[in-house]
Amino acid sequence: MRRxxxxxxxxxxxxxxxxxxxxKGAPRLMANPLGLPVGLQLYSVRDLLPxxxxxxxxxLGAIGYREVEARAFSxxxxxx
Numbered sequence: 285m286r287r288x289x290x291x292x293x294x295x296x297x298x299x300x301x302x303x304x305x306x307x308k309g310a311p312r313l314m315a316n317p318l319g320l321p322v323g324l325q326l327y328s329v330r331d332l333l334p335x336x337x338x339x340x341x342x343x344l345g346a347i348g349y350r351e352v353e354a355r356a357f358s359x360x361x362x363x364x
Contacts, residue, residue: 323351 324344326333332340344352 321350322348323353324349325353327355 329340329344341352
């Protein structure tokens with residue numbers, strides 16, 4: 285494995301930071317470039333769902349999530 289000196293690392297990091305600050309394409313790096321709603325996989329809150337399914341969804345909506353991707357959760361009974 286090739287070792288890098290501290291001086292080389294600092295030069296590379298400085299040039300990279302300056303280039304990123306001056307780059308004109310920065311608006312393309314937005315989280316929502318297409319104007320579509322930002323979503324969340326419910327797997328990431330899987331521990332909270334069995335405790336309070338509707339409350340968890342309400343909290344996700346309160347922080348700005350409008351779309352969710354679910355898998356087969358057996359937390360709530362299907363509607364008849």
